[in-house]
Structure formats: C-alpha cells, structure tokens
Amino acid sequence: MSESKTVSLAEQMRRGELFSTQCPSREILKHVTSQWGVLVLVALMGGTHRFSELRRKVGGVSEKMLAQTLQYLERDGFVCRVSFPVVPPHVEYSLTPLGRDIGLKVEALADWIESNLPSIMSVQATADQEVVEQQA
Amino acid sequence: MSESKTVSLAEQMRRGELFSTQCPSREILKHVTSQWGVLVLVALMGGTHRFSELRRKVGGVSEKMLAQTLQYLERDGFVCRVSFPVVPPHVEYSLTPLGRDIGLKVEALADWIESNLPSIMSVQATADQEVVEQQA
DNA sequence: CAGTATCCTCATTGATACTG
DNA sequence: CAGTATCAATGAGGATACTG
Numbered sequence: 143m144s145e146s147k148t149v150s151l152a153e154q155m156r157r158g159e160l161f162s163t164q165c166p167s168r169e170i171l172k173h174v175t176s177q178w179g180v181l182v183l184v185a186l187m188g189g190t191h192r193f194s195e196l197r198r199k200v201g202g203v204s205e206k207m208l209a210q211t212l213q214y215l216e217r218d219g220f221v222c223r224v225s226f227p228v229v230p231p232h233v234e235y236s237l238t239p240l241g242r243d244i245g246l247k248v249e250a251l252a253d254w255i256e257s258n259l260p261s262i263m264s265v266q267a268t269a270d271q272e273v274v275e276q277q278a
Numbered sequence: 279m280s281e282s283k284t285v286s287l288a289e290q291m292r293r294g295e296l297f298s299t300q301c302p303s304r305e306i307l308k309h310v311t312s313q314w315g316v317l318v319l320v321a322l323m324g325g326t327h328r329f330s331e332l333r334r335k336v337g338g339v340s341e342k343m344l345a346q347t348l349q350y351l352e353r354d355g356f357v358c359r360v361s362f363p364v365v366p367p368h369v370e371y372s373l374t375p376l377g378r379d380i381g382l383k384v385e386a387l388a389d390w391i392e393s394n395l396p397s398i399m400s401v402q403a404t405a406d407q408e409v410v411e412q413q414a
Numbered sequence: 415c416a417g418t419a420t421c422c423t424c425a426t427t428g429a430t431a432c433t434g
Numbered sequence: 435c436a437g438t439a440t441c442a443a444t445g446a447g448g449a450t451a452c453t454g
Contacts, residue, residue: 415454416453416454417452417453417454418451418452418453418454419450419451419452419453420449420450420451420452421448421449421450421451422447422448422449422450423446423447423448423449424445424446424447424448425444425445425446425447426443426444426445426446427442427443427444427445428441428442428443428444429440429441429442429443430439430440430441430442431438431439431440431441432437432438432439432440433436433437433438433439434435434436434437434438
C-alpha cells in the first residue's frame with residue numbers, strides 16, 4: 143500500500159487512487175452523490191422528464207440548483223439534454239447508457255436506505271437514549 | 279426531529295417518499311454520500327482503522343470533518359467505535375453489519391466510477407470541445 | 415493519541431428578478 | 435417554459451489552540 147509522491151496521471155486513474163486528493167474520480171463522485179445529483183439520477187431512472195417535471199418531482203430543489211446539477215451530469219456524460227426549438231421552449235432530459243449504468247448503483251443505494259430506514263431509525267433512537275443516560 | 283405533520287411517519291417511510299423534503303432518508307443519504315462519508319465507508323470496508331490511520335488514508339480530510347463524519351455514521355448505526363482506556367488513547371473504528379451492507383453499495387458506486395473514469399473523461403473532453411466550437 | 419472548542423473564511427445554496 | 439443573472443445568507447469546512 144505504499145505509493146510515491148510523484149504519481150503519473152495514468153497511475154492516479156487506477157483503482158485505489160480514490161483516496162488521493164488529486165484523483166479525478168473525486169469530482170465525478172461529488173456530482174453523482176450530491177444532494178440533488180442523487181435525486182435527479184433516481185428520477186431520470188423513471189424515464190425522460192422535462193425541466194419543470196423534474197423541478198416538481200424533486201422536492202425542495204431550486205431552479206438554479208436543478209440547472210447546475212443537470213449541467214454537471216450532462217458534462218460527465220450521464221444525462222442527455224434534448225431541446226426542441228418551439229415556443230414555448232421544450233427541453234427533455236434523459237439518461238445516457240453510462241447514466242443508466244451509474245443510475246442503477248445510485249438507485250440501489252437509495253433503495254437500500256429507504257428499505258432499511260426503520261432499522262436505522264431504531265438504532266438512532268437507542269444511541270440517543272444512551273447519550274441521555276450518560277448526561278443524567 | 280419531531281413529527282406531528284400531516285404525513286404519518288409510516289407513510290414517510292414508504293418507498294418513493296425519497297423525493298419528499300420531509301423524508302428521513304434524505305438525512306441518512308446526506309451522511310452516507312457526503313464527500314468524506316463515502317471515503318470513510320470505503321476505507322472501513324478494508325477493515326478496522328484507528329482515527330489517525332483513517333486521517334492518513336483519506337487524503338485531505340481535516341480532524342474536524344473526520345470526527346464529525348464518524349459521529350454521524352456511528353449515530354446512524356453504520357460505524358462501531360471502540361475506545362480502549364489506555365494512555366495514550368487508543369480508539370478503533372469498524373463497520374457494523376448494517377455498515378458493511380451499505381458500504382458494499384457505496385463501494386460499488388465508487389468502483390464503477392474509478393473503472394469508467396477513462397470513458398467519462400473522454401466524454402467530458404468531447405463536450406468541452408463542442409462548447410469551444412460553439413463559441414468560435 | 416484522539417479528540418473538542420473556537421474562530422474565521424469562502425463556497426454552496428436560496429430568493430428574487432429578468433430574458434430568449 | 436426553461437433557463438440566466440445577481441445578490442444575500444447559511445453553513446461547510448479549515449486553522450489553530452487546548453484537553454483527557
């Protein structure tokens with residue numbers, strides 16, 4: 143597990159370099175695992191959506207953050223943006239093959255949490271109770 | 279976190295409520311998918327670590343953020359903290375069964391990104407090139 | 415060693431207003 | 435409808451100092 147200070151870019155891209163500050167994966171990971179990134183990916187796993195549809199579906203997201211999130215995901219090659227030159231404007235967002243692939247992973251994570259929420263919340267309750275007992 | 283809204287807790291826990299602002303999953307998701315949460319979980323998938331070991335392994339993390347991240351993950355029931363009453367202090371962090379379960383999902387996501395990084399970066403390069411062409 | 419406490423900064427985010 | 439622009443506020447995060 144020893145590494146030298148002078149690692150090449152190719153070397154950085156190899157598996158296990160995730161822990162390095164310079165690893166490009168860190169940026170991608172941030173886009174994908176961001177608060178709105180996760181929700182947008184999961185939403186788009188359900189099919190193509192228009193901008194306003196996404197805005198309504200993803201509770202609490204602002205126009206600005208939705209636009210920014212979509213731009214990141216599009217630039218990373220996960221989201222496909224199709225603009226129809228009509229009045230009023232009509233834009234559709236969908237997942238690319240790459241996006242569906244990673245969407246599967248993100249969805250698995252989100253689903254796991256939703257499914258195990260009862261367990262987690264009961265653990266939290268126990269932990270909080272112990273804290274109260276210690277303070278008493 | 280007090281309830282007493284119009285939506286019952288049982289209702290909130292149902293699948294698909296992830297898009298709701300009030301869904302408790304949102305908080306868990308934030309802890310797990312946070313910048314340092316992801317890296318700590320992946321690191322602990324490799325086995326038990328001490329605080330300073332984690333600090334060295336996870337590049338760029340500050341003491342404060344590492345401590346905070348570990349506290350969140352411990353409270354959510356993903357991380358187990360064992361403190362040995364010796365001088366100097368000795369504390370070991372490991373994953374609970376619940377933590378290993380979700381760690382698997384997070385690791386899958388991180389691994390996918392590392393494996394597909396070349397594809398993603400080439401897509402990015404193409405996208406950036408198109409932007410340049412449009413501006414010209 | 416393994417933290418906590420404090421202060422401080424700057425990036426992320428939200429609200430609002432405006433545009434093609 | 436689908437954004438962009440601008441500004442303000444929040445809070446994530448870092449640096450430092452201190453403690454059990």
